[in-house]
Amino acid sequence: MQSEAYGASLAGGAFDFESFVKQPQTILRFLSWIFAIVVFGTITAEGYTNTTSVQDAKCMFNNNDHACSYGVGIGVLAFLACVAFLILDAHFPNISNATDRKRIVTADLAFSSAWTFLWFICFCVLTNQWTKTNAASIIADAARAVITFSFFSTITWALLSYFALRRYRQGVSEFNQDYTDPAHDQSTPYPNAPYGNSGVPAGYQQSPFSSSQGNPGEYQPPAY
Numbered sequence: 001m002q003s004e005a006y007g008a009s010l011a012g013g014a015f016d017f018e019s020f021v022k023q024p025q026t027i028l029r030f031l032s033w034i035f036a037i038v039v040f041g042t043i044t045a046e047g048y049t050n051t052t053s054v055q056d057a058k059c060m061f062n063n064n065d066h067a068c069s070y071g072v073g074i075g076v077l078a079f080l081a082c083v084a085f086l087i088l089d090a091h092f093p094n095i096s097n098a099t100d101r102k103r104i105v106t107a108d109l110a111f112s113s114a115w116t117f118l119w120f121i122c123f124c125v126l127t128n129q130w131t132k133t134n135a136a137s138i139i140a141d142a143a144r145a146v147i148t149f150s151f152f153s154t155i156t157w158a159l160l161s162y163f164a165l166r167r168y169r170q171g172v173s174e175f176n177q178d179y180t181d182p183a184h185d186q187s188t189p190y191p192n193a194p195y196g197n198s199g200v201p202a203g204y205q206q207s208p209f210s211s212s213q214g215n216p217g218e219y220q221p222p223a224y
Helices: 017-022 024-046 066-093 100-131 137-178
Strands: none
Touching: 017 024, 024 066, 024 137, 066 100, 066 137, 100 137
């Protein structure tokens, strides 16, 4: 049996908080969590201007409400995903089922890859809309912060995708190398047939207690 599966030791070990905190994935998830808070928090708090009333509030990015909604949406989902994957990472070494581990790693890879792309789109859209905006000095810093941390989020989620892909490949290679189906293993110690051509079971050896008296083939009268 392999000593590790999908980048973590087999279940049964004690949780090491210090090692968990120092893992690159943990650090990247925490940074992604912070960046997501900055993005959707800044847009929610300072992202709407020209507010003579709540109904007249417009997005600070060229009055494009879709741009603000997009940033808030992926920011909130990224925030929740970081919390969920941090919990899964903490419990990952205690999961004994390799299939469950594979599902978690696959979900991590798929989500991280998708959010890398979505954050990059967010950065491009917000940058484009900001260049078309008549910026007021009171919101310029907030808008730049949203754009900057959208770019940082793209980097952190791309790195998370890389680590998830490496962990997925590590798990697959371990199972391919360490496990072989006995039905297809040519080096299996079990015979393919119960008897050989001579009618004697394969692997049969003569008993070490065979009689040493008389010559082979010489008739020995039975003793009564």
